[in-house]
Every structure is written in structure tokens, then in C-alpha cells.
Amino acid sequence: MFRAPTLGAALRQQGISRREFLSFCGAMAAILSLPAGFAKVIAQALSETRLPTLVWLEFQDCAGNSESMLRSSHPDVANVVLELLSWEYHELIMAGAGQAAEELLERIVAEQEGRYLAVVEGSIPLADGGVYCTIAGRTAVDIARHVCSHAAATLAIGACAWDGGLVAADPNPTGAVGVQEAVPGIRVVNLGGCPHNPANTAALLVHYLTFGEMPALDEYNRPLFAYGRIIHDQCERRSHYDAGRYVETWGDEGARKGWCLYKMGCKGPQATFNCPTVRWNYQTSWPVKSGHNCLACASYRFWDTMSPFYRRLPQVAGFGVDTTAGEIGIALTAIVGAGTVAHAIASAVRHKIRPTETTAPGPTAVPPEPPHSPPKEDDHA
Numbered sequence: 001m002f003r004a005p006t007l008g009a010a011l012r013q014q015g016i017s018r019r020e021f022l023s024f025c026g027a028m029a030a031i032l033s034l035p036a037g038f039a040k041v042i043a044q045a046l047s048e049t050r051l052p053t054l055v056w057l058e059f060q061d062c063a064g065n066s067e068s069m070l071r072s073s074h075p076d077v078a079n080v081v082l083e084l085l086s087w088e089y090h091e092l093i094m095a096g097a098g099q100a101a102e103e104l105l106e107r108i109v110a111e112q113e114g115r116y117l118a119v120v121e122g123s124i125p126l127a128d129g130g131v132y133c134t135i136a137g138r139t140a141v142d143i144a145r146h147v148c149s150h151a152a153a154t155l156a157i158g159a160c161a162w163d164g165g166l167v168a169a170d171p172n173p174t175g176a177v178g179v180q181e182a183v184p185g186i187r188v189v190n191l192g193g194c195p196h197n198p199a200n201t202a203a204l205l206v207h208y209l210t211f212g213e214m215p216a217l218d219e220y221n222r223p224l225f226a227y228g229r230i231i232h233d234q235c236e237r238r239s240h241y242d243a244g245r246y247v248e249t250w251g252d253e254g255a256r257k258g259w260c261l262y263k264m265g266c267k268g269p270q271a272t273f274n275c276p277t278v279r280w281n282y283q284t285s286w287p288v289k290s291g292h293n294c295l296a297c298a299s300y301r302f303w304d305t306m307s308p309f310y311r312r313l314p315q316v317a318g319f320g321v322d323t324t325a326g327e328i329g330i331a332l333t334a335i336v337g338a339g340t341v342a343h344a345i346a347s348a349v350r351h352k353i354r355p356t357e358t359t360a361p362g363p364t365a366v367p368p369e370p371p372h373s374p375p376k377e378d379d380h381a
Contacts, residue, residue, distance in 0.1 A: 031203040045210040053116040056090035059140040061122025065158035068195040118151035123160040124182040127175030169303040194297040231268040234276035265310035271296035
């Protein structure tokens with residue numbers, strides 16, 4: 001029987017130095033909101049862990065999440081992330097094709113049942129028997145149910161895999177849904193975003209390889225370390241909001257000075273994600289820093305619930321200097337706040353110190369988004 005190499009052996013084969021590896025582990029600990037000392041715990045666990053197999057399925061998608069993963073700068077996919085797992089099946093990048101590729105997928109499902117990880121990118125159509133997405137003569141829903149139901153866990157990568165995304169936006173002609181709706185009862189973790197941030201995906205995989213379980217999740221089955229804080233609380237433009245300095249029109253003086261984009265329709269006070277801290281493009285920027293308002297792309301059904309994207313959020317009583325962004329977000333969306341994150345991470349750390357028998361959460365019913373009030377023209381105090 002084939003025995004996968006340990007990560008330590010794989011890294012040595014790729015010429016990755018111990019210093020680079022430890023730097024990576026430190027970055028992962030930071031993203032997971034774990035104490036700095038956990039970098040050594042992560043390094044020890046990853047050095048001894050045998051690499052689990054990963055299969056990456058693509059359905060109704062634009063391949064943006066695959067591109068995001070492959071173009072990641074930190075962690076560098078080519079040097080580290082691909083070495084975290086035995087990446088056996090991914091239609092976009094695999095050398096095999098046709099019957100040989102499909103036979104490989106079937107062999108993994110049969111021989112590694114309950115041990116491999118499944119990644120789903122793209123939505124799954126259910127209308128008309130699922131005929132709107134077929135691969136090798138099989139519908140996407142048939143493939144997903146077969147592969148995901150035998151996996152140790154399934155990662156729904158990006159908005160489309162989570163809740164149907166753009167494809168499921170009204171009027172949704174193909175009956176597109178996310179993987180947890182298409183394959184109920186499986187163990188699933190949703191990594192929303194359009195696209196997802198590869199640093200979060202890498203951190204989630206590191207947590208799984210280090211602790212043998214997925215991290216704490218919110219009610220949408222998203223990892224709290226990435227989706228537990230309101231964006232407005234983390235934004236570098238927050239001070240301009242508190243001081244009442246806003247961009248009024250694109251390209252005005254406020255825009256040139258980096259003032260708050262609230263009046264331009266920024267959804268930061270209503271969305272949770274770690275975009276402001278993890279960032280993109282070598283960790284240099286994210287949409288708001290680069291001058292564009294947040295679209296809340298990691299929020300449930302954002303294509304429908306957050307559009308028009310340039311419409312101001314409704315006025316909220318107490319929305320001002322003396323009100324925390326956490327209070328604002330809770331008033332708007334009733335979703336998890338930053339305090340829940342601290343509690344969840346503390347609980348996770350306690351569980352590592354004093355192990356108890358736990359069961360990873362399965363998919364939960366997705367709570368509906370609250371209705372949006374019409375925008376008001378008056379400026380807030």
C-alpha cells in the first residue's frame with residue numbers, strides 16, 4: 001500500500017529551508033488567531049503528518065478560485081501549499097485527462113474512503129436533473145454526491161460553491177445551489193468570497209493537519225478565524241468614518257486622500273471577512289485600500305442581497321463615533337461578532353490542551369438574510 005510522505009520530507013525534497021517553513025507556520029498561526037507560540041506546535045505537527053489526498057472538483061464556475069489559489073504569493077502555492085497535501089485530482093492543473101483522470105478519481109474514492117479531502121469550486125445545478133453541468137457524461141450533482149459523501153470533509157471554495165453565487169442569482173435558470181444544499185448531511189466548511197482568499201484556505205488546511213479537525217465555525221459553516229470580525233472594525237479608513245470624512249463622488253478630493261467609502265455604498269459595516277488584515281497581491285492591498293467599496297462578497301447570497309453595489313447602507317440609529325462597528329454589524333445583520341471569535345479560539349485552545357471527544361459540525365440550515373431598508377438621503381451625525 002502506498003504511504004504518503006510526511007510534509008517534512010516533501011519540503012526537503014523541494015529544497016524549502018527550515019527558516020522558510022517556520023516563517024510559513026508563523027504566518028498560519030497569525031491568520032488562525034492563535035498565540036505566537038503555536039507556530040512551533042504547527043511546525044512539529046506538519047513535519048510529522050503524512051499528507052492526505054485532496055481532490056478538487058470544478059462545476060459551474062469561472063475558475064477564479066483555482067486561479068486565486070495558484071497565483072497566491074503567501075503562502076506560495078508552488079513552494080508550500082501544494083506540499084501540504086497530495087493533490088491528486090484537479091481538472092485545471094492535472095496532467096491526466098479523459099478516462100485516465102476519471103479512473104484516478106474513482107480509485108481515490110474507493111481506496112481512501114473517509115480519509116481524503118474534497119474541494120468543490122462552483123455551483124451545482126439541480127434543474128432538469130442537473131443536465132446544465134456534466135463531466136464525462138455524469139452530472140455535477142451525481143459526482144458531488146458520490147465524491148463528497150465519502151470524503152473526510154468537504155471544503156466549499158468561493159461564493160458559488162457555498163451558496164450558488166452568481167449562477168444562483170435571480171432568476172437562477174439552472175437551479176444552482178451550493179454544495180451543502182446539493183449534498184445534505186456531509187461535513188462541509190464554507191470558504192466564501194468571490195474569489196476566496198488562498199491564505200485562509202491554507203490556514204484551514206494547516207489547522208486540520210495540526211489538530212486533526214476543522215476550526216470553529218459560524219452558523220454559515222464558515223471558519224470563525226476568517227469570517228468572525230466585521231470588516232468595518234478592521235478597515236484602515238475607519239478613522240475617516242469616525243471623523244465624518246467621506247468620499248462623495250468617485251475621484252473627488254476625499255477619494256484622493258483615502259477617506260471613508262460609506263457614502264459610495266461600501267458594505268464593510270455589514271460584512272464579515274478578514275480581507276483588511278490578510279489582503280491580496282503580496283499582502284499589499286485589498287479592495288477598500290485600493291479605492292473601491294466593499295461588496296460583501298463573502299456574505300450569504302451577496303449577488304442578490306447586497307446589490308445595487310453602489311447603494312448606501314440604510315441609516316442606523318447610533319451609527320457614529322461612540323458606536324463600535326461590532327454593534328453596527330449586529331444591528332444590521334444579527335451575525336456573529338468579534339467577541340464570539342475570541343471565545344471560539346479560546347475554546348479551541350483549551351480543547352488542544354485538554355482534549356475532549358468532539359464531533360465536527362455538519363452543515364446547518366442557512367439563516368435568511370434580513371431585509372434591507374431603503375437608503376436614506378440624510379447624512380448621519
